[in-house]
Amino acid sequence: MASGNELRPYLSHRADLASGATSPRKLLEDYITRIEAREGQVQAFVAMDLERARKLADASSERWRAGKALSPYDGMPVGVKDIIETEDFPTEMGSPLFVGWRSGRDAAVVKALRAAGAIIVGKTVTTEFAASHPGKTHNPWDLRRTPGGSSSGSAAAVAAGFLPAALGTQVVGSILRPSSFCGVFGYKPSLGGINRGGSHDFLSQSCTGVLAASLEDAWVLARDLSGRAGGDPGFPGIEGPETVPVPKLPASVVVLETPGWNEASEAARQALADGRDRLKAAGVKILDRKTSSLVEEVEKAIEACFVLTRRINAFEGRWPYNVYRDMDASKLSPGAAERIIQAFELTPDDYRRDLAHRDQVRASYARLAGIADCCIMLPATGPAPLGLESTGNAAFVVPGSMLGVPGWNIPSFAVDGLPLGLQVLGFLNEDAELAARVGAIDATLGRAELRMIG
């Protein structure tokens, strides 16, 4: 996918930034050119301030000139998913209840972005409360299609070349699914990897992550943000080198079908099979449910992910959804209104059973670390579907969310002229090891040639 789309890894400019051959201001102008050309169609942003961005880019340019860059990504233009608070923009959460609402405060991760010199260009579109009711964003590869959700605007903005990176969050499939549909790198860290303070996602499976134009941009940003803001309180945060880990081909990989397999298109299955074959040809040992009884056990265990995720999220969402309902129930989507009713039908005992079951499934998956370096699977049943009324099928991304393990989308494949990713899942708190494997898998598989048909 090198040709056609506008992906521009920010860190690929590092040497030129250091030498003065380019500057954050110059780079920003390139991004702005693309924003001005296509944002009217793509609609990735809820709010944007290009003049402020230019001022901040000038300040960053000055720092680079003086040899005083605050971080390797000083001057990087970024987008922030609109459930995460920023002092300077409203936080509308994709809901008419919060139009123009301002907390007046930066979230932990936003405070960290600013400390590193990143430029917050704007807030990116989210589905309603980062759940399923879609926002206005179009898929830049084909405007008739969904960008996926809930980090819709972040994925579309990176895919369209508006930004090299944007923050997203995932509790069901909100980073990896839109990353697949939009053909960008998506990185969902281990649970609690990046401090969620000031982000309006309060669920035990929810996680802040990065969508970016390259593995390197995603890793360096996420790793640095975790260092500055910490992980969630009580969690270790992302461990590993500040620079992108050296690629390391996995010795052994588990191919997971997951319950999504039955819903996957033939072309998507074929893409995964091709990827699998290429890894095998490169010397990677492949394990799957047919060749390993342990994998078969895990495949069975993760069948519970869907029901558990729905129920756990519902119970945990009773608050603040009851606050939203009582603010003005008529401004909730029908789906949200229905979820509140279902949530209050669940009892604390139900919830405790579900948590215990989730622990069992996580323990089952963790045993795969004994036989493989990582797992690969489809991130979606196919490329982005037509229409904006749904953000697509989340079947393949629920397991990684529920397991709480680190996960990536690599924009490896193309189906019907549209992007389709490869999902790679690792093991809890082994984020750096996973990034090294992702780098090697990406290099082995290469990228399909695609051209945006916007």
Added chain:
Amino acid sequence: MASGNELRPYLSHRADLASGATSPRKLLEDYITRIEAREGQVQAFVAMDLERARKLADASSERWRAGKALSPYDGMPVGVKDIIETEDFPTEMGSPLFVGWRSGRDAAVVKALRAAGAIIVGKTVTTEFAASHPGKTHNPWDLRRTPGGSSSGSAAAVAAGFLPAALGTQVVGSILRPSSFCGVFGYKPSLGGINRGGSHDFLSQSCTGVLAASLEDAWVLARDLSGRAGGDPGFPGIEGPETVPVPKLPASVVVLETPGWNEASEAARQALADGRDRLKAAGVKILDRKTSSLVEEVEKAIEACFVLTRRINAFEGRWPYNVYRDMDASKLSPGAAERIIQAFELTPDDYRRDLAHRDQVRASYARLAGIADCCIMLPATGPAPLGLESTGNAAFVVPGSMLGVPGWNIPSFAVDGLPLGLQVLGFLNEDAELAARVGAIDATLGRAELRMIG
């Protein structure tokens, strides 16, 4: 302590509420009489609305009359510590930065209080951001003395008979220490026992709990709130009966000295020794560091609690303290300003080491479950000290906070005419078992006779 103070358990009126012999409105007027008589001196509240409370009490009275009480504590007047958001009052967090600040939203636990028919009379004084810089509240037993902190207003309001119960939070000693100083029951549930959504305490050791006029009030309220609001996302919440557990004398109790012992007054040590003797006389087996090598091991392990708690809280507090600092650093207490500097000297690696060390200490303590039903210790080095410039020594309450286990203060003792409690710690997620033991210990020890000298 039955005589002299104004403690009025709300649930002791349940039969009369059900029969119509009394009503929430009548009870509220008794509380208001005491508020009007002494709040000018005690200053337990930051904000209060007695007229609204009367309207809500009338509605509750109507429900009781109609046999439609929403909960056993429908109509209970409660106070809410002012780091917890309520829709109807500001949330000032004990900081000049937030004078008049309104979130416009109820915290999860406040939403649950309202659903149960409780009456939120007002917001109670907290130290600055629930840390150490004191608020304006005086100890109702002796106005020259601190009520303890950080749940200062909640403890004082209950002790003065302004309210039968109030919400507090504890991350260092903020429920059990003021409960001891003010001679009330304090209950800090197992970690994550009550949903903290909308409470401005973001630390991994922080916990919402209840200060109340009786064990029953505290248990029923906390247990019900956990059921309605859930525990923190991912935590099981408080398990056990909705009514107060039947008292059950522990077969075996560990007496912990903790590092506070060297700082405790002779009279406080004597109070604990008396309590210990009375439990022994009642047939309880007593274990301590002299008679059990396992206890000695735990005593040594928990010596680390102080340093770990300080460091872990500091690291986790980098956000939102950096937001507070950048709002207006001149409005932070000197202690808070200093903590921010120290916090940013800690690295993520330091923090991960501290978390691992905390896990070790927790595991060490958990082994005591094999030899005893609960642990007892002093909650404070003595009664409330003179002066309002400090909320007192937290030496005895840090271990329970760091361990994350359920804990109670029983207002058992009197020293120099002032209350001193007994601290009882249980084992993680065995809150109901602990409450049963606390009931039996309370019955065995009885209460000292005390008279308020305010």
